[in-house]
Amino acid sequence: MVAEDDDKQAELIRRYLEREGHTVTHARDGLSVLEQVRHHEPDLLILDxxxxxxxxxxxIRVxxxxxxxxxxxxxxxxSTEDDLLLGLDLGADDYMTKPYSPRELMARVRTLLR
Structure with a gap:
């Protein structure tokens, strides 16, 4: 699942994920993310x-x-160190900052799905 309110970013991520054989759902706001996860828990959440x-x-707290x-x-x-540490402390498994390399993102996705 891609949780991203920027449709262009979401589309880019979706294309890369689908190229690697993943099925992708998309949510544009936090409440929709929670609703979708509760009804059909995805294998991975890429979260803005x-x-x-x-x-x-x-x-992520919820x-x-x-x-x-x-x-x-x-x-x-x-992208500050405090932001990264907060995200990881709240339970994120990985943290990337924008702008990002889509190829690096896919490598991190593969690692998380192992």
């Missing part, structure tokens, strides 16, 4: 931090409080 209706940090163990890769423009 700055989204409407609930940001990615709130989403998911981890619900004991959901799906791998989460945070992909965000928030």
């Amino acid at each position: 931090v700055m989204m409407p209706r609930a940001d990615g940090l709130d989403v 998911l981890r409080a619900e004991s959901r163990e799906l791998p989460v890769l945070m992909l965000t423009a928030r």
Whole structure:
């Protein structure tokens, strides 16, 4: 699942994931992410931090409080060390900052799905 409010970014990520054989769902806001995960837990969540209706940090807090163990890769423009540490401390399995290399993103996805 790709949780990203920027449709161009979401489309780019979707194309790369589908090229590697993945089925991709997309949510544009945090509340939609939570709803979709609860109904059909994905194998992986690529999660933007700055989204409407609930940001990615709130989403990961809720998911981890619900004991959901799906791998989460945070992909965000928030790039300070404090942002990275907060994301990882809240339960993200990996953290990448924008701008990013789509090839590196796919390598990290493969690692998380092993």
